[in-house]
Amino acid sequence: MVALAPAPLTPASLDELAAAVRSAPRVIAVGAGTKPRLAAVGADVVRVSTVRLSGIVDYEPSEFTFTALAGTPLREIVAALGEKGQYLPFDPPLAGAGATLGGTVAAGLSGPGRFRFGGLRDFILGVRFVDGEGRLLRLGGRVVKNAAGFDVPKFFVGSAGRFGVLGEITFKVFPRPAVRRTLCLPVAETKAMTAMFAAAGAARWELDALEADPAAPAVWLRLGGPAAALDALAGEIFARWPGRTVPDDEAAAHWTAISEFDWAPAGGTLAKFALSPGQVPAFVAALAAAPGAKGWIGAGGNVGYAAGPAGAALPAWGGAGVTLRGNGPLWLGPPPRVEVMRAVKAAMDPVNRFPGLDETGA
Amino acid sequence: METTAVPDRTATLRRLMALLPPGRVLDGAAQLAAYGSDGLTAFEARPLAVVVPETQDEAIAAVRFCHAEKLPFVARGSGTSLSGGSTPCAQGIVITLNRLNRILRLDPAERVAVVEPGVINLAVTAAAQPYGLHYAPDPSSQSVCTIGGNVAFNAGGAHCLKYGMTSNHVLGVKAVLATGEVVTWGGPSRENIGPDWTGLFVGNEGLFGIALEVTLQLLPRAEVFHTVLAGYRTLEEAGDAVAAVVASGLLPGAIEIMDALALEAASAAVHAEYPPGCAAVLIVELEGPREVVAADRLRLDAILAASQPVEVRPARDAAERLAIWKGRKSAFSAVGRLSPDFIVQDGVVPRRRLGEALRKISAWSKEMNVRCANVFHAGDGNLHPLILYDGREAGALERAEALAGRILRLCVEMGGSITGEHGVGLEKRDYLPDMFSPEEVACLKRLRAAFDPFEIANPGKMFPGPGAPALTQHGLHPLEKAGVIARE
Numbered sequence: 061m062v063a064l065a066p067a068p069l070t071p072a073s074l075d076e077l078a079a080a081v082r083s084a085p086r087v088i089a090v091g092a093g094t095k096p097r098l099a100a101v102g103a104d105v106v107r108v109s110t111v112r113l114s115g116i117v118d119y120e121p122s123e124f125t126f127t128a129l130a131g132t133p134l135r136e137i138v139a140a141l142g143e144k145g146q147y148l149p150f151d152p153p154l155a156g157a158g159a160t161l162g163g164t165v166a167a168g169l170s171g172p173g174r175f176r177f178g179g180l181r182d183f184i185l186g187v188r189f190v191d192g193e194g195r196l197l198r199l200g201g202r203v204v205k206n207a208a209g210f211d212v213p214k215f216f217v218g219s220a221g222r223f224g225v226l227g228e229i230t231f232k233v234f235p236r237p238a239v240r241r242t243l244c245l246p247v248a249e250t251k252a253m254t255a256m257f258a259a260a261g262a263a264r265w266e267l268d269a270l271e272a273d274p275a276a277p278a279v280w281l282r283l284g285g286p287a288a289a290l291d292a293l294a295g296e297i298f299a300r301w302p303g304r305t306v307p308d309d310e311a312a313a314h315w316t317a318i319s320e321f322d323w324a325p326a327g328g329t330l331a332k333f334a335l336s337p338g339q340v341p342a343f344v345a346a347l348a349a350a351p352g353a354k355g356w357i358g359a360g361g362n363v364g365y366a367a368g369p370a371g372a373a374l375p376a377w378g379g380a381g382v383t384l385r386g387n388g389p390l391w392l393g394p395p396p397r398v399e400v401m402r403a404v405k406a407a408m409d410p411v412n413r414f415p416g417l418d419e420t421g422a
Numbered sequence: 423m424e425t426t427a428v429p430d431r432t433a434t435l436r437r438l439m440a441l442l443p444p445g446r447v448l449d450g451a452a453q454l455a456a457y458g459s460d461g462l463t464a465f466e467a468r469p470l471a472v473v474v475p476e477t478q479d480e481a482i483a484a485v486r487f488c489h490a491e492k493l494p495f496v497a498r499g500s501g502t503s504l505s506g507g508s509t510p511c512a513q514g515i516v517i518t519l520n521r522l523n524r525i526l527r528l529d530p531a532e533r534v535a536v537v538e539p540g541v542i543n544l545a546v547t548a549a550a551q552p553y554g555l556h557y558a559p560d561p562s563s564q565s566v567c568t569i570g571g572n573v574a575f576n577a578g579g580a581h582c583l584k585y586g587m588t589s590n591h592v593l594g595v596k597a598v599l600a601t602g603e604v605v606t607w608g609g610p611s612r613e614n615i616g617p618d619w620t621g622l623f624v625g626n627e628g629l630f631g632i633a634l635e636v637t638l639q640l641l642p643r644a645e646v647f648h649t650v651l652a653g654y655r656t657l658e659e660a661g662d663a664v665a666a667v668v669a670s671g672l673l674p675g676a677i678e679i680m681d682a683l684a685l686e687a688a689s690a691a692v693h694a695e696y697p698p699g700c701a702a703v704l705i706v707e708l709e710g711p712r713e714v715v716a717a718d719r720l721r722l723d724a725i726l727a728a729s730q731p732v733e734v735r736p737a738r739d740a741a742e743r744l745a746i747w748k749g750r751k752s753a754f755s756a757v758g759r760l761s762p763d764f765i766v767q768d769g770v771v772p773r774r775r776l777g778e779a780l781r782k783i784s785a786w787s788k789e790m791n792v793r794c795a796n797v798f799h800a801g802d803g804n805l806h807p808l809i810l811y812d813g814r815e816a817g818a819l820e821r822a823e824a825l826a827g828r829i830l831r832l833c834v835e836m837g838g839s840i841t842g843e844h845g846v847g848l849e850k851r852d853y854l855p856d857m858f859s860p861e862e863v864a865c866l867k868r869l870r871a872a873f874d875p876f877e878i879a880n881p882g883k884m885f886p887g888p889g890a891p892a893l894t895q896h897g898l899h900p901l902e903k904a905g906v907i908a909r910e
Contacts, residue, residue, distance in 0.1 A: 121669075123772050123773055123774060177584075181621055191865065197861060199865070201770070203771070205839070206841070207842060207845050208846055210870075211622055212865075214624075258532070261642070262553065263642065264642065265711055266644075266710055266711055286714060286717035289716070290713075293711060334609075334611040335613070380615040407869050408869075417616070
């Protein structure tokens with residue numbers, strides 16, 4: 061399929077982006093290609109790459125906001141924020157692999173830090189995008205608080221380029237905690253994992269991340285805050301559950317590996333599922349039953365990732381999910397399909413220039 | 423839409439009554455009068471009837487009836503909207519959701535609650551409290567406002583910088599759309615798959631339909647709070663202190679400022695005591711595990727000490743903390759006592775331009791001879807200028823509105839917003855084009871049409887247009903006079 065597709069268009073400004081969208085009857089946006097399944101549609105659909113739409117347009121640390129072009133690599137943003145002691149608290153994944161800001165929005169992906177203050181949807185403030193008729197529009201706002209107009213920026217989160225092409229995005233950021241500490245707590249079985257999610261999530265510690273490795277099995281906790289406070293908090297956690305403090309180097313490598321999905325088989329399939337914590341034992345059982353499958357549990361049991369080697373089927377899990385890499389259906393589980401979705405698609409893209417939600421090349 | 427309504431009102435009402443159990447449709451003049459206005463008392467309209475559904479099915483039936491008859495309807499909770507968002511349509515239907523007030527599920531392990539739209543905001547926290555949890559969004563009207571209204575207008579509160587607005591706490595929604603279609607989006611998971619339909623629905627200002635069930639995330643209640651009140655000789659010094667706190671890397675739960683006029687009123691109304699000689703008071707609240715707050719507090723103390731305050735008063739116990747917040751949250755209705763009428767504005771400016779914005783507002787206030795007090799969420803640049811006028815005085819409302827308009831345009835010019843948390847509603851609809859281009863407004867209108875092709879759901883709100891209800895000269899909302907709610 062890729063071999064048959066023409067080279068992508070590479071607009072270098074927002075006006076050129078709008079012109080590129082208008083130039084072809086069928087269009088899909090692509091970023092760095094780290095979640096290729098989202099854009100795996102028919103060869104007749106022209107790729108519009110954001111590779112040249114890169115750079116931070118505006119960053120005011122005192123405002124807790126920045127605006128960047130959609131093709132800006134996450135690692136550039138993470139570095140710029142880090143210089144001012146700030147960060148995107150949801151730890152956008154795949155920064156090391158070169159993922160772009162726009163692709164992360166289109167995929168709706170958040171990393172381990174989303175446990176504390178919420179996911180990507182909770183930090184997006186405004187978008188400039190090109191609609192299906194090639195108009196460059198700005199909706200949402202550029203300040204941390206805004207309630208004017210419908211919340212189209214949020215709607216774009218996870219929309220996989222089906223309703224418009226993102227050109228520029230404004231985010232809220234937070235000051236980064238002074239120090240982080242990672243704790244690894246082994247558990248005997250999955251049920252204990254779920255109980256720890258419930259207890260740790262409701263505790264006074266205000267954890268920064270709460271994740272689990274279903275294969276070990278072990279729960280990984282992260283605390284963030286002033287150094288003086290963390291020893292006491294960690295001590296209290298260990299008094300409740302045995303475990304170890306992970307040395308800083310190892311912890312950094314661990315969280316990078318999670319954010320980069322290093323645990324997933326190379327060249328295979330990777331999918332994200334929305335879970336409720338109570339579903340975790342069944343999800344882990346489904347993982348265990350699928351030959352070669354691996355997985356990870358994030359956000360205190362609210363998200364599950366599953367991966368398998370090339371050619372192998374994903375675990376038989378009936379819940380809602382999205383395939384990020386590899387073959388298989390883009391949308392997994394029973395997605396809601398109601399009349400108003402078609403009407404909204406027609407409102408944003410009346411000529412069907414972008415693929416439909418169900419037009420997934422499969 | 424009023425042209426399409428009701429060739430024969432009596433026949434329409436008869437059909438509506440036949441559809442629902444007895445007692446669900448109110449049409450007596452005295453009954454309707456109670457629904458004529460909301461928190462924006464300057465506007466009033468007389469609806470055709472009020473429907474009081476007791477079940478979700480009855481609410482769905484009422485909406486489907488309106489769709490079939492192309493009859494305008496306005497959903498209403500407790501009617502505390504400050505943007506006129508629940509002002510009725512003349513000759514339309516008001517669907518009041520107060521009796522759909524069940525908490526359907528509260529799961530402490532997963533920290534979610536599923537509630538009907540008529541549940542009071544504070545009732546969610548009350549139900550969650552035994553588990554050490556709370557519902558974070560805290561608009562000042564939280565003791566009476568409903569979750570359905572919070573969802574429709576994406577309500578805010580004093581803790582938005584750290585915790586976000588209503589939309590950041592809504593995980594899922596079941597709604598009846600203006601077309602009569604019933605949809606369910608999202609659910610108990612904090613993650614979402616596919617486009618964020620729930621996110622799009624929250625803040626629709628009643629133009630898409632009516633939420634019937636809302637899934638909310640609950641958060642653990644902070645273990646300890648450290649609340650400090652600092653007095654300054656000038657507003658600018660208070661603003662500089664905010665900048666210093668923000669630059670320090672601290673993330674307070676709330677950063678609020680009250681100006682001299684607001685302080686004077688709060689002192690008179692709730693006997694709040696403020697340091698003498700202050701033109702502004704800053705309130706900063708830290709919260710979290712005790713060890714974290716203890717460490718952060720040392721930094722905050724140092725920052726405030728260096729900010730040349732007249733006095734710094736940390737709350738020594740829970741009672742003192744509550745007293746600080748009581749003064750703050752009552753400030754607006756307290757200022758209202760100084761004047762028979764007032765307009766609450768809700769603009770946002772970039773935080774670094776707060777001082778500049780306040781200087782301009784103060785100068786315009788003098789120039790136009792309109793008194794204006796300021797209470798605002800300084801942490802997120804959300805201004806709440808309170809513009810005082812006497813509706814009985816010829817031209818006073820017009821002058822007050824002129825000042826309000828200048829302030830909103832200033833917010834847009836500075837790169838901010840015409841509304842931080844009250845919504846556009848009826849009040850600010852003429853300013854939407856200041857914030858968005860004609861093509862952008864057209865995009866928003868197409869989205870509205872996708873949900874509501876007949877424009878029957880809360881028509882006349884958000885978008886500029888004819889047909890504003892009559893202006894009245896009412897002063898305080900009855901609940902404000904009783905001290906039950908406050909505007910913010």
